[in-house]
Amino acid sequence: MATEVKVPVLGESVTEATVGEWLKQPGEAVAADEPIASLETDKVAIDVPSPVAGVMGEHKAAVGDTVEVDAVIALIEAGSGAAAKPAAAKEAAPAPAAAKEEPAASGDTVTMSPAVRRAVLEHGVDPTTIKGTGKDGRLTKEDVLAAAKAKETAPAAAQATAPSPAPVAATAAPGRNTERVKMTRMRQTIAKRLKGAQENAALLTTFNDVDMSAVIEARNKYKDLFAKKHDVRLGFMGFFAKAACLALKDVPSVNAYIEGDEIVYHDYIDISVAVSAPNGLVVPVVRDADKKSFARIEKDIANFGQRAKEGTLTMEDMSGGTFTISNGGVFGSLMSTPIINPPQSAVLGLHRIDERPVVVNGEIVIRPMMYIALSYDHRLIDGREAVTALKIIKEAIEDPTRMLIDL
Incomplete structure (x- = not known):
């Protein structure tokens, strides 16, 4: 008797997903709890495990189909590994319809x-x-x-x-x-959310430039010891996350939401960090960033980056978040106007570091400079508050000691 494979619970308020790919084809041996399909939700890809061991039976949904929670998407037939097709037969079998677009392979x-x-x-x-x-x-x-x-x-x-x-x-x-x-479900959701942010929020961006000399000097001086002690690379995101925490404490509206006709203030700081995934940009959340050490923040970010590449981030990883940091500088961006991540009210954009001539104490010197941008919802955040928050971030980066003594 065949066992039905159903769409699992996908997360709070998520009722449907798209079949992204089939990991097992009909006739192949399947172990209990082995992933047989990958489903794409609004935020992440979720593997569907087989409830029993046996042989992959009929696919009840095709790649690209939208399926709801608890819907039957496949059957697992009774049998053992011996009942599955041998490797030679597998190689000779025709490719599934979704693979017709793929270049000709060597038979694998x-x-x-x-x-x-x-x-x-x-x-x-x-x-x-x-x-x-x-x-x-x-x-x-x-x-x-x-x-x-x-x-x-x-x-x-x-x-x-x-x-x-x-x-x-x-x-x-x-x-x-x-x-x-x-379009993948994730890309469709990204498009809707970003367009919704433009239509529903009064977006404005303020800019500043930051002399990165002090942070670069500190990083070069301590990166080897930091990596040896904490087993993680000392990057720039830890500095900016900590600097942002100072700004959000002093200007709480930048860390707030608008819900209906109310403003929701948070006494905690959960920073969404934009990272690249195979299917698009995702924003996992570093929770309680204001209470975490540099090392803990860097470990969280490194872990998110690796899991985004592997496609193993979960809904819980990306739920919530009170403020976002997006680093376009890793791709070479000189300047941008980032879009807020609703329901958040502000996002900090980082950019590439360039050596530029600047005036210091009446003299022209060459310094490693970065443009930073703060996009914000003007319905909630006044220009004075946005400029003040960005100035606090600038001052903390140019004098990292401020982050140690909470100035």
Whole structure:
């Protein structure tokens, strides 16, 4: 008798998800609690485990389908590993419909998420030659990009002897290919939330520039000892998180929400940190940042970054948050106007560090400078308050001792 596999509880107020990929195909052996499918919710990807051991039966939903909590998405047939198809048969079996867009491989079957599949198509790499670094050895978008970069830097002679990937569509005109891909649920949610922030909030951005000399000096002086003691790299985010905590304590409206006709103030500081994931930008939350040490903050951020890459962040990791820090500088951004993350009322944008001429004590000197931006909801936060908060952050970064003595 077949066992039904149902959509698990996805999180508070989340009632549906999209089938992102099937990790097991009909006929393959399945162990109890082994992931058989990946579902995409508004925020994260969730693996669906098999309730029993057996053989993968019929898929009741296709990749891209929207499924509700408790809906039956697959069947697990009775049997053991011996009843599953042998490896040779697996390789000879036709690829699922979602894989038709993939370049021709050497005969191996590679399970890829939509984001990874798009990267494979865009860069024309053979996914079967790439070693996956994601969960259970799955390919990530970063794996594909690294392989594409290696391919570009390889000697021309080596490229000439390498097999060319099959074209996406045999009937397409050379150099004029197009691809239509449905937006992932996460990307749809990001689009709705950002557009909603623009429509519902009175957004304004104030800027300042920061001399990074003191932080860079402190980081260079202590980074080795810090890494040895705490087993984590000393980055810049810890400094900015602590500086932001000073600002939010002095200007509490920047750490508040608007709910209806009320203002909700928080006596705690939970900082959402924007990190890149294969399917888009996610904002896990460093909770009680004002009470945590530099080391604890850096460990939390490093952990979030790794789990975002692996696709293992949970709903709980990203729920809440009273203020956001987004670092576009890691991608080379000089200046930007970040958009708030509703229901939050403000977001701090960090940018790249450039050596620029500045005037210090009447003399022109070269200093490592960074533009910082604070976007805020003008319905709640006045210009004076926004400028004051950003100035506090600037002063704390230029004189890190302030963070130690709470000034």
